[in-house]
Amino acid sequence: MTRRRDFLKSSAVAAGAIAASRILSPAELWAARLSSAQESDDALAHLRFAELAPSDIEALLLQAVDAARSAGATFADARIGRYKRQQIATRERQITGVQDTETVGLGVRVLRLGTWGFAATRDLSPDGVRRAVREAVGIANANRLPGVPPVVLAPGEKHGRQTWKSSYAIDPWDVPIEQKAGLLFAANAEALKVPGVRFVNGGMAFVKEEKHYANTDGSIISQTIIRSDLPYVVTAVASDNSDFQARGNAVQPMGRGYEYIVAQDLTSSARLWAEQAAEKLTAKSVEIGKWDIIATPSNLFLTIHESIGHSTELDRALGHEANMAGTSFLAPPQQKLGETRIGSELMHVKGDRSQEGSCAAMGFDDDGIKPKEFDIIRNGMFVDYQTTRELAPSLDWWYRKQGKPTQSNGCCHADSWNSVQFQRMPNVSLMPGEKDITLDDIIAATDKGIVMYSRGTYSIDQQRYNGQFGAQLCYEVRGGKIVGQLKDVAYQMRTTDFWQSMDMLGGRRSYELGSTFNDGKGEPGQVSAVSHGCVPARFRNQNVLNTGRTG
């Protein structure tokens, strides 16, 4: 309890160091930091991440890891991170919010006598680090329970000093706010020209993570990750207020910079989305019954995410998420790996953190592992889970059978310095088919179907059997041709039946990434961003319901 008071007191004392009434340039601030850092031993107490030299960060990380080792940890890692978010929100012709958020701190994880402890602090002084390590060790000690087998980790990797940067050309923080707002306003104005369109909510969201990691295996890793999103919703209202319809989720978030936003050709896109929203007001309400679903990548990615991405997480299969996200129909592993047919022979699914521009791309995970691409489903059969170093050893029997070493698939991730890392989804992607099939080919081959675009409503049970999915835009296909827009569409599916009904799959040319920016999991809840590569695909005879009922 006293540490907060002490900290404030020391800050107040430091107030004299820089005259509060004068505006200092960043260079002046920097100089002041350095000089005050040299003045006294405890100056680091006032030093913040922005001013910390890479050598300071490394010193603090190594202090944490060494202190944990001295306290009896068999494994420890420390992360110092700066997490920035920027959000700009507009509606119609006005700005509604400009927010820039930054949070900095350290998290330390220790494994002592087979039990984990974790502590995090925003106090990046040597004292702060010492206290955090002491707390983490104290928690590990308190949590040792009799008769519980110790945590055993899959082999670590010694990477030495490494740096990694995600794929971006323009750092969004280098682009002035008025330029971003200007782009949105121009698009909003264009959308509002469409008759019936009354509202536009357009925004941008950016994430920048500067993460530094060290562990007892001998890795010191620095990574910079940028992601960009363009949430944009156009709403059309019937002239008598009897209905309103929206078109949103048209742009996929990506692990890219501002250049990705510019490439969206927002003004003409907004016009198109507005026309689609207005057209939805008079679209035909869907007829309940069996339809072939033709899911395009912008829509199918979320079905992959929910039904395949989450069901193949090993921590879920082992019951770690039973109280929150749930377990999995792919459990227990001994009965499911290599035994379960999930989809048709056409279905191949891989996990990776390497696709350029994808949301889950990173050079190293938060276990200090360099992720590799791995097969999850081969020819429709289930062959591997998403794993971490803690989880992988339970599949020793399976990897031995496959003649493969037991190692983590590189799926360990924490969403901030103050949250503990655990198994998070990498990109989980449906591979293209071998034939060069396009969406048009699939439509032409379909007698009675619905083409679905962009993520709509989505819900699935806690073991990922029963899902219900909608879309932003649906088009009716009759006799191989699109005949018009439909509304009030959702299909209910059973995961394995759905994937086994897949009988047409697009080729490599039709492969796209779809992404979600804030996938939730864990307690306390954490978010992560993930992409799913996929191609258009057809699913025969799905149950479609009408969501337009009024009582």
Place this chain on the structure above:
Amino acid sequence: MPLLTRDQAQSLIERTIRLSRADELQVSINAGDETNIRFADNRITTSGTADDLSVRVASAFGARAAVTTTNDVSDEGLERAVRLSESLARLAPENPERMPLLGTQAYRDVESYVQGTATATPADRARVALTAIESAKRAGAVVAGFLTTTAGSTAIGNSKGLFAYRSSTGVDYSQTVRTPDGTGSGWAGANHPDWRQIDFAAVSARATQKALASRNPTAVEPGRYTVILEAQAAGDLVQLLAGSLDARSAAEGRSAWSKQGGGTRLGEKVVDDRVTLLSDPWDPQLLSSPFDNEGLPLQRQVWIENGVLKTLPASRYWSQRQNLTPTGQPNSLKMSGTDQTLEQIIAGTDRGILVTRLWYIRPVNARTLLYTGLTRDGTFLVENGNVTRPVMNMRFNESPLFMLGKLDAIGAPARLSGDSNGLVVPPLRVRDFAFTSLSEAV
């Protein structure tokens, strides 16, 4: 004593305000300690603690405004945040709806900081986990659960003299007990600002009983059923209805509360006349913040009274434009009820489905507030006043708005797990609740 006292918060805010060169500056502080312990597979899986202190700085030049947030509260960190918010504000387009900051306000305190919660130790938390694990083991079952405590303070101050401060603690506890054969699952939870008010053993007993009773469920045909929603399940849906209450979107014609032909449904009877929905920071079951994010004092507000839509939350801007009294942004919710227990409701039911909680609830139709989702962790058939057998989980497509018009019993309101702001809802019995498909999930 809270991590950041009133005096400390005030001096931090004043220190920030002194740095400002903007026309107006508002500073919001969030400081606290968060602890957690998570267990699964009858062992502790993760456990940790984190402290943080963030400062949100909102600068405005006329109608140009921007917000920055930092957790660097050194003088230099604050200076950087203030300068950044000013430079962003200067570049931001004018927001014609921006309201001037509020001046000095008077607040009535809510007592929601409990020392016994703030001082719980790692050993105390491990003991809770052990209690749950031992209880599950005795029943031959497997438990996964989560306990989190928070102790913190929030404060808002601005260049026009407003200062609001609140400290609070919270405990949230829940667990899911499963039978090793994977055919039974039971959930229970509890939430309170005061650690001593949580009956940890009772939560374990309830979850275990449900897990054992729910083994080997059988299917009932999906369709319209009378359902008994335990308080948690009822709350899962009622809070969605509360979240849709908004004066502006209703007036704009894009809400379930819009009236066909124009205007809103204010004054109309919208649900069963036994339904009253309100927010009241001082309600002993709620104990929520007496001010909103802008520092506006919150009053007791009745949104729906005896089934009639009484008030729609309105922002300061919308209130001014429409000549309404601003309600502030409410942060807690209570649905009033009776003193009937869940057991009495069950006893008075000829045939129905008893639902423990709901899962993965997502909007399907914004016009009707139609949502889909599934039952989870304890779904049973009730016949002739008794729970007769476990049934398979089902997906529903139902609207809380329809649901509150089809009530036939209301029980005693309970504080629900998972919402630290205070969510208090009674168990409900509802006619013709629409289940649309079966789920094999346990």
